Amino acid sequence: MNQENVRVRFAPSPTGFLHIGGARTALFNWLFARHHGGTFILRIEDTDRKRYVPEALDYLLDSLRWLSLDWDEGPEVGGDYGPYFQSERLELYHKWANWLVENNYAYRCYCTPAELAAMREEQRRRGLPPGYNRHCRYLTPAERAAKEAEGRSYVIRAKMPLEGSTTVYDLIRGEITFDNKTLDDFVLLKSDGYPTYHLANVIDDHFMGITHIMRASEWISSAPRHALLYRAFGWEMPKLAHLPLILNPSGKGKLSKRKKQAGNEEILVNVQEYRDAGFLPDAVFNFLANIGWSYDGQTEIFTREQAIARFDIKDINSTAAALPFSKMEWLNGMYIREMDLPSLTAALLPFLAKSLGRSEETLAGDERLPQLVKLVQERIKRLTDAADIIRFAYVDHLAYEAKNLVAKKLTPAASLAALQEAIRRIEALPAFTEEALEMTLRDQVAASGLKAGQLFNILRWAVTGQKVAPPLFGSMAALGRETTLRRLHEAAQRLADLVAAVPS
């Protein structure tokens, strides 16, 4: 095992909700840190003031906590390498940006956004590759002094080598070489005094003692820029691992925050959407761990602890993956079936409350709830599926057509007779339990020569008003003697009316 003290970070920018791909990145970093007994750091990259969303930090922390991805250093927990908000580290960035200028690795650029836009337009029109034309790199001292005298605002750009090549080593992909000619003089420090990702990330990773950088593979192209910065500073670069992208379910394009729909299939992009859609955090964790990484190529379901024990960067895939959404549903169902009743009930409460129009307190106090939850456990994939299945227990009046009470291959009159016999038996029951109900009703089937399905279908409609419902005896038991019998009598009345209306 790795003896070095592993320090990794997840470094989101607070611009909105936590993207499921971001969550996967966080998850892999977390697994890696936990596997090595290292440190998982949360760093907030809030250097883009235009896209900054104040509430985003709360969303981020909520989502990470929901997934139980606890961080050892960062917001709310502190640490010895803070501050963990980049907006509070501006002095550091200025210091080192200036150092780069003084040591001829960077220069001040006075080009205005308008000039740059014009330049880009020109490049586009002439079919040239986009990129800064290095205008200010070649300013004479006099020109430079003049710009300064004008008091023009400036950015600091990296002075990239014009020839040669830069090779980075990726733990997942091996060596990746870039021709330096293709690297433009990117911005390090913006005119508003905030650093760009490239500068801040290198400085912070260095001073925070980061040992491994695990980030999405969309960053591969910037890796040589970062490598060159490390070289200029004379710092050792952390080990790199670029994680495979998560694609849209269609497999076309990376999973974007905007595309919410692919055909009829819904696409859940943010972690909170998974929660709201009735997914369990453990299931989402398990699901995410299976994208780009696999436990052993055989086992689909595993605990966090098992994943931690087995996690290794070397087993991370290099191939981009589409989200297997239907597998997410299956997995969630598996987790639901594994839960104990009290946990499931607690998890279900907010969803039931919302859908059934009752308060959580009311529902929690309903003595029938445990039985109902039990009925639901084997037939839901998402927590949101439960309400419809047990809705029959929360309506005052059942709305269904009387003809549904007529069993297959039976006349209305015969159906009525069967129903009445069932009522007689149930009323005679000394104890209204699932077992007692089943025994006497199966007795009736045997004695009457009816098919089980014939009798039970009549009763299901009578008791739940639904074609599809949970198992009959359990449903009756959950409903209770009084409600069950009342509904049975109502059904008998409807059937009687039907028989009277359609004599045959």
Add this chain to the structure above:
RNA sequence: GCCCUCAUCGUCUAGUCUGGCCUAGGACACGGGCCUUUCAAGCCCGCGACAGGGGUUCGAAUCCCCUUGAGGGCACCA
């Protein structure tokens, strides 16, 4: 346009580094069956892939090259 990356069932993946154990394994989905009072759950069976072409080798999914395809990047965003 330029640079970079990737390429196994519809999808997620194992196998690729260290060629032979691969007539390519698992899972989801799909189809069929069993069970069964409906719906589920569970169990069983089935369908289904090494992108194509060249090499290297006694032997290639595994190594090399080319083609094709897909994706990412090319901002005073991260």
